[in-house]
Amino acid sequence: MALAPENRSDPFGWTFLLCAAFMFLCLVRLTIPSSPYFDEVHYLPAARALLDGGEWLNREHPLLGKEILALGIASFGDTALGWRIFPLMCGTLALFAAMRALWFATYSRFASLAYGLLLATGFLLFVHTRIAMLDIFMVAFFAVALWQCAAGLREPETAQWRLALAGIAIGLSMASKWNVLVVAMLPGLAFLGARLAASRRRLLLSKRGIPIAGMSLIQAGFLLGLLPLFVYWLTYIPAYFYDDNILEIGGFIQHHQTMLELQQSLKTPHNYQSNWPDWLLNLRAIWYLYEPVDGAQRGVMLIGNPLTMLLGLPAMAWAVWAGTKRRRWDLIAIVSLFAVSLGMWLFVGKPIQFYYHYFLPSCFLLASLAMALDELWQGGNRWMPLSALAGSLGIFACFYPILSASPLDGVAAFETWTWIEGWR
Template sequence: MSEAPPHPVDPIRWNIALAALFAGLCAVRLTLPSALFFDEVHYLPAVRNLLDLSTATNLEHPPLGKQMIALGVLVFGDNTLGWRIMSLIFGTLAVFAGMRAMWFASATRAASVLTGFFLITGFPLLVQARIAMLDIFMAGFMLLALWMCAGAVREHETARWRLAIAGVALGAAMACKWNAIPLAMMPGLAFIIARTWQAKWHFLTSNRGWPIGGMTLWEAAIWLGLVPLAIYALSYWPFLFYAEVSGNPSGLIALHAQMLDLQTQVLKPHPYQSQWWQWASNWRAIWYLYEQADGAQRGVLLIGNPLSSLLALPALAWCAWAGWKDGRRDCMALALLYAVSLGLWIVAPKPVQFYYHYLLPHCFGMAALALATQRLWQRGERLAPAVIVGGSAALFAWFYPILTAAPLDGEMAFLRWAWLPGWR
């Protein structure tokens, strides 16, 4: 008799433990600084106007991320905990969802656990999970959607409810920031391409074959097309009740034209603006905070882990090669997700861009590094995986104080971490 095929055990307990660790690391000094910092000064006034439905402001961004911040303020009050608690929750969701997506995509425990490890120690997700900005909500919803899509492809019997959740999450991601729109289109496009390849001329009616047996293209279009659009539109419900909306748009279409104008307007140069290649090379940082605050010199630096962020680039190249040469769908998916999420900023007509726009590409890069590290281990390599994991952890520990507003020992303390001119 032939041996039973390998059946790896679901790493759900490791996933929960790592997500809890991330939440604990984020919670340290979450309420410091006690005043608004960096882009919180734009979003909190808009949140307060939302709560009293007075004037719609910050119209250049969709409303759902601000509604998430408002929920935290409603529950915990208009204070530092209320401002930032929902970011912590969605950052934790992003870590957990990223690990679950990798488990369903690769069916390997090590890749799932390593994905969580690299997301935690990679820096940007931690920093964004501790500040009241919109990007973390977009990332949380997007990684939730990818988890559900990967699970639907792996377990066809659960596909219907998983794609329903994915559709809601895709719409919510777009309703937080428009960055998510190209990625939100990918699951539906992938379904169309795969079903057309499998069913040829019967692609519109066939429910057989990859990616999900038993589901027609028409049904997938509901979950991955109509549902996201409906959720996105529903997120604009506050505009029915605002006392005043800047510009007085006559409807949802006019409002979006106004939003697009605000997104593409030529802004004054900003000292922290940067370009996509500086994000990928980890060359240009942003100091969210560096000043006397709450009785001490404190700083918050947004930058990638100096080791894992750079190693992600050859890992992504390997993923693209393995996807093409060996037919590894998990590798190819990560390479495409990274290319699409970064490619948006290469062609986007937004004149001033910042490192935090790299959040989603960074997440995909960390997942690619997890797959590449696992592959090195499978090949019998031991030193390289140990250096990658140990080095990433050591650098995270070294930078942790400057990621979390720890008290510093003077005005020049930033030089301990500002190794490159672009980090100053």
């Protein structure tokens, strides 16, 4: 944690307004296309099957994301609004929670607000807030977990219930998509590491010392370790009541072995596949949509913001240096989250990977950029941070038509935004 300034002013109101503006932009043409597109064609049938108790579909992914989509269909109808209303809510929640996490980690108004603007205009959050896929639920719940962990460290008197919420959110994040599994261990491991560093003789039972006075290692282990696993299991309860291919009592572990096999079974090369060096340099786009639909040529393109995804790389290098040299634990936390969430893709047995797997790591990359801009801002250099934020906003405005399924001028309109060959 950064040291708390004597006079601090919580930017809660500005955070709320920024999130409201983001939600409004996402609402524009939310129901276009009016038919399922990209991976909605996999997740929506699985959600419908949940509602009618039929066949268990899309078994390679956990159930929670599809349960949330099913709730949207049940509440708002089997229409584009019903499919995408909860992704919209969770995307807005992800932005709010991420900003609150950085606020509690730094107590810097500028860093928190800059981070919100960078995330909102970073493309990945915007695109996934408007489509019925699983990634947005995973990111939203994990952002909530980080928010509650950071707030619990700042306000130890609230740590019990905040870490309980964090544990629940971690479980829900894992139950949305497995991409978060490894990084989800970091909050609990960080607590353990801090207690080991404090050299407490009664390691398991002592409530003294860092990171949270008044909480024992056993309590933290339950809240950040066992509770997430229990919540994760709870999300599978509907699977025990399917009409076809039900989850047998005692078959939970076996089912997860099957999930692993399904995850590793996709080996056919894909035109849009990429890997982590492509992600870092923003070299390969995915066209979620590009066809005549709802009366016009429309497209939805997934890349990262061409400015901030590249600026984030030197910012992350600075965070490594500053975190190590100055013992800035807020920076070390961001670097660790980025390194683990990205590094896992070097080792997982998933042969075909895509740019949307960079969604979670990109959130931490943009956090490092917000921190680097804050360093300049606090040092009296105002024009560089403001220029970077204005540039991010300007490029987002330039790409907005191809991020939001706007009507386009003919089939060759995509050339306006395909600045490099890998984006075609």
